[in-house]
Amino acid sequence: MINFGLDKTIKEKLLIVFISAWVIIWVIFLIRPDKKGQYPLLFKLYAARGEERIRTAFGADMYDTVIFCKNNMRPGATYRMYGFEKYSINEVRARYLLWPAKCTGDVEPDYKIVFGGGLVDEKGYLRTDIPAGKGYLLRKERS
Amino acid sequence: MMFLVGIISVFVMGLAVVAIIAAATGYRPKFLETLALSFFAGMGAVSLALFYCGLIGVRYSMGVCVALFIFAFVLMVFGFSRGYLPRNVVGALRSGRGLKTVEKIFIAGIFIQVLWVWFLVVPSPVESHDAVANYALKAKMFYYDKGISSGFFRSQEATVAHPDYPLLLPLSMTWIYQFTGFNDVIITRIMPVFYMCALLLIYSLSRAFFSRTYSLMALFVMATVPQFFDYATIIHTDIILSVFIGCGFMYMMKYLSGRHAGDMVISSVLMALALFTKNEAVLFFLMFFAVLSIVGASTRASRSVINSALVVICVIAGPWFIVKLFFASGNNDLDMAKITPGRFFENIKCVPAVLDIFQQQVFGPKKWNIFWPLIIGSVILKWKQLFSESIRCMTMFIVFCALGYFAAYLFMTGNDSVYFYANTTMSRFMLHFTVLCGFYAAMLLKNDIEPCLEKWR
Numbered sequence: 001m002i003n004f005g006l007d008k009t010i011k012e013k014l015l016i017v018f019i020s021a022w023v024i025i026w027v028i029f030l031i032r033p034d035k036k037g038q039y040p041l042l043f044k045l046y047a048a049r050g051e052e053r054i055r056t057a058f059g060a061d062m063y064d065t066v067i068f069c070k071n072n073m074r075p076g077a078t079y080r081m082y083g084f085e086k087y088s089i090n091e092v093r094a095r096y097l098l099w100p101a102k103c104t105g106d107v108e109p110d111y112k113i114v115f116g117g118g119l120v121d122e123k124g125y126l127r128t129d130i131p132a133g134k135g136y137l138l139r140k141e142r143s
Numbered sequence: 144m145m146f147l148v149g150i151i152s153v154f155v156m157g158l159a160v161v162a163i164i165a166a167a168t169g170y171r172p173k174f175l176e177t178l179a180l181s182f183f184a185g186m187g188a189v190s191l192a193l194f195y196c197g198l199i200g201v202r203y204s205m206g207v208c209v210a211l212f213i214f215a216f217v218l219m220v221f222g223f224s225r226g227y228l229p230r231n232v233v234g235a236l237r238s239g240r241g242l243k244t245v246e247k248i249f250i251a252g253i254f255i256q257v258l259w260v261w262f263l264v265v266p267s268p269v270e271s272h273d274a275v276a277n278y279a280l281k282a283k284m285f286y287y288d289k290g291i292s293s294g295f296f297r298s299q300e301a302t303v304a305h306p307d308y309p310l311l312l313p314l315s316m317t318w319i320y321q322f323t324g325f326n327d328v329i330i331t332r333i334m335p336v337f338y339m340c341a342l343l344l345i346y347s348l349s350r351a352f353f354s355r356t357y358s359l360m361a362l363f364v365m366a367t368v369p370q371f372f373d374y375a376t377i378i379h380t381d382i383i384l385s386v387f388i389g390c391g392f393m394y395m396m397k398y399l400s401g402r403h404a405g406d407m408v409i410s411s412v413l414m415a416l417a418l419f420t421k422n423e424a425v426l427f428f429l430m431f432f433a434v435l436s437i438v439g440a441s442t443r444a445s446r447s448v449i450n451s452a453l454v455v456i457c458v459i460a461g462p463w464f465i466v467k468l469f470f471a472s473g474n475n476d477l478d479m480a481k482i483t484p485g486r487f488f489e490n491i492k493c494v495p496a497v498l499d500i501f502q503q504q505v506f507g508p509k510k511w512n513i514f515w516p517l518i519i520g521s522v523i524l525k526w527k528q529l530f531s532e533s534i535r536c537m538t539m540f541i542v543f544c545a546l547g548y549f550a551a552y553l554f555m556t557g558n559d560s561v562y563f564y565a566n567t568t569m570s571r572f573m574l575h576f577t578v579l580c581g582f583y584a585a586m587l588l589k590n591d592i593e594p595c596l597e598k599w600r
Contacts, residue, residue, distance in 0.1 A: 012595045018517070019360075023252070025512045026367045030259060034373065045266035053328050057270045080301075092276035092304070096269075099283055105301045 058093050065134040066097045069113050072128060072137055078104040083115030083135060112138040146329050149322035150336055152212045153315070154178075156192075157185025159215035162222025164412070170405020174229045179344035180409065182336065183387070187416040187459070188215070190314035194463070197291030204289065208321045245599045249359040253342065253366045260335045263376045269327040274378035276304040279327060282316035286325050296471040307471035309463060311420040312380050331378060338375035341386040342366050345578065348393040351401070353589060356596040361585045364517075368581075370510040370574050380421045381571045387417035388427050389578020392540065395431070396582075399438065400533070404448045411452035415459035423575060426547045428456065430540055438536045482554045490553040493561040497552055500565045510570055518580045525587040537583050541576065548572050 033039055041056070048056045055063040073079065079101055084091035094113075095103045101111070114120050115135040125138035158181040165171060172180060192211055193203060201207060222228040242250070269279040280303055285291060298306040316330050323329065345365060349358035365371065374382035391413030398406035414431055417424035432453065439449045505515040522529065529538045556564045 011591050012598075015592055015595050018513075022364065022367070022512055025508050026252075026369075029369050029509055029512070030256075030367075042263065042266065045268075048266070050328060053266060054268045054270075057268050087276070089272050092272060092280075093270070095302075096275035096280050096283070099280060100287055103299075103301045105299050 054097075058097070061134070062090055062093065063097070065115065065130055066094045068130055068134075069111075069137050070098050070101065072139075073098070073101050073111050075100045077101050077110035078106060079111035079113055080104060080106070080109045081113045081115065082118055082120050083113075108140065110140050114138070145323045146319065146326075146332065149319040150333070152208065152322065153185035153189055153318065154181050155185070155212060155219055156188040156215045157181030157183065158222065158228060159218035160184035160188050160412075162218055162227045164405060164408055165222065165227035166225070168403070168405035168408050170403055170409070171227070172229065172405075173347060175343050176347035177229055179340040179342075179347060182340040183344070183390075183416065184412065186311060186315045186337075187412070187419065189318040190311045190419065191459070193285070193314045193317055194291070194310060197285070198462075198466070200290065202289040203285065203317065203321060205321050208318060243356060243600055245596065246356055246359050249356075249363040252363045253359075256366045256372060257335070257339055257342070260338055260372055260375050264331050264335050267331055267376070269331060269378055271377040271379065273304075277308060278312045278378050278380065279316065279330070280304070281310065281313035282320065282330070283325065283327070285313060285317040286320045296466065307422075307467055309380075309419045309421060309424075309467075311416060312378065312383065316378075331376075334375050334378060334382075337383065337386075338372065341375075341382070341390075341578075344386070344390050345393075345582075348390060348397065349582075349585065351397050353585065354593055354597065356599070357585070357589065357593045360592070360596060361581065364514070365578065365581045368512060368514050368577060370570060371577055373510075374574060379571075381574045384417055384421045384424060385575050385578045387413045387420060388424065388575065389582060391417065392431070392537070392579055393582055395435070396537065398448070399536070402445070404445070404451070407448050407452045408455060411455040412459065415456040418456070418460035419463050423548075423572070426551075427544055427575075428460075430543045430547065433543065434536050434540045437539070487550075487553050490556070490561050493553070493565075496562050497549070497565045497569075500562075500569050504569055504573055511573075514577070514581070515573075518584045521584040521587045524591075528587060534583075534586060537579075537586065541579060541583060545576065548575075 044056050045053050069079075079098065081091060081094060081103065084094065094115075108124070112120055112122075112125060113135070114137075120138065122138055124141055126141055128137045128139065130136055158177070161172060161177055161181050161184055189208075189211075196203065196207060219228070223230055269275060284295070284303065288295075295303075296306050300306075316333065319330060319333060320326070342362060342365070346358055346362045349361055353361065371382065371385070391410045394406045394410035394413065397403075398410060414424075414428055418428055435449055435452070439446060504511065505519070528534055552561055552565055
C-alpha cells in the first residue's frame, strides 16, 4: 500500500511553497488585465457619469444606434432585429436597452431594426434611416 | 445614498428571518455569522416577498417595500431585545487573543482583494452577457411592469432569456430599484456586498471546525481564487449558487458534528434559496437529500430534525416549482423529450473532449490559480480519509454532484454541441463546487496544516 504520510518539516516546507506560489500567481492575475483594454475602459468609466457610463461600456456607436431606434419606437411595441449574430453580446445588450419594446420571433412585428445593412422584406413597412449609415428602422404601416 | 438604504433594508429583512430561526430553534448565531447570514436570508426574503406579491397581483412600489421593511424591523428589534440576535458587537469583535503576524498578513490579503473587487465594480454598469440577457433584463421588466406580468413565464426566448429561470437575483435587484429608482449603473454593487458577506459566513463556519489561523488562511485562498472574485464583479448567479450550496453543506456538517437543530434549519434555508437562485441547484438538492437520508439512517442524527429541514426546503422553494412546472414555458437548453439513453451513448465519444476541457481548467492558473491542483493533491495525499466518518458524506456529495453534471453534458446536449456547451460552461460549473471543495480540502488537510500554522508567529 502506498503511504503518502509526510513528516512535519516537509509539511511545513510544502506549506511555504504552496503559499508562496499562490501569492505570486494571485498577484500576477490580479493585476494582469482580464481582457484587452480593460484598464483604459475602466478609467473611462470612472470619468463618466450616469447614463454616459452605459454608453461607454456598451460602445458609443452601438449605444447611439440603439437609443435612436428606441426613441423612434412606441414603448411596448414588438420588434425584430437583423444584423447581429444571435445571442451575441451586442444583440442581448440591444434587447436590454430597447425594453419596454419587446423583441419577438414573430414574422410581422411592429418594427424591424436592421443594423448595418442586409436584405429584409420591407413590404408594408415605412423606412427610417439610422444616422451615420448604421442601418435602418422599419415601422409597420397601419392597415 | 438610496442604494445604501436599499442594502440596509435587505439586511433588516434578513435579520428578521435569522431572529425567527433563532427563536424557533434556540440557535444563537455569533455576530459575524448573523451579519453575513442576514444578507443572504434578506435576499431570499425580499425576492420571495416580491415573487408572492407578483403572483397575487400586488403592484411593486416603495410603499409595499416600506411596509415589509417595517414589519421586519419590528421582528428584528424583538430579536435583539429577547437576545435571539447578538447584541455585544464590540465584545464579539474583540474576543480572543491578539492577532499573530501571519493572521494579519492573511487579513491584509483578503482586504486588498475586497478593495480590488470594489475598484472594478464601482464605475461598471450592468454589461456582461448573462446579466443583460437574463437577470438585469428581468429586473428591468419587473421594475417597469411594477410586478411580474401575466405572460412573463411564457415569454418567447427572443424577448427574455430563460423565463423559467429562478428569480432570486432579478427580484433582489428589483427590490433595490424600489429605493434607488431604475439605476443599472449602481445596481452592480450588490455583488461585492454579497462577496463580502460570503467571506464573512465562510470564515464564521470555518471557525466551527478550524483554528483562527487556519480559517484565515483557508479564507484567503478562497477569496483570491480568480474565478470566484471575478464573478463577484458581474451580475451572475453562479457565485451565489456556489456560496449557498457550500455554506448550506457546511451548516449540515456542523449539525452532524454538533447536533444543533438550528444548524440544520439554516442549512435547509440556504439549500432552498439555492433552488430559487439557479436551476442547477436541483441536482445539488437531490444529492443533499440522498446524503442526508443515508447519513440520517446511519448516524444518531435526529430523524425529526432532518424531516423538518426537508419541510423548510419544500415550503420555501415549493411555490416556485409549482409556477415553474405548470406555468413556465420550457427551457430551450433542456428538451426533456430528447433526454434518452441513445443520446447518452451517442455522446460518449465526446467524453475525451469534455475531459480535455476539464483538465485545461484544472491546470490553468488564469481562472483558478492552483486551487484545483490543491484539491486533487489533498485527495491523493489523504485518500485513506475520504470515507472516514467525518468526511464520507462530503465525498459522496461532491462525487455524486460532479457525476450528475458530467452526465448532464452527455444527456442534455446534442452530439454536435457537447464540445460547445462544455467549453462555454465548464468554468462556471466548476465555480458551483468551489466553496464546497475548498472546505473539503481544508477538512482533509486540517491535521497537517493546522499544527504548522500554529507554530508561526
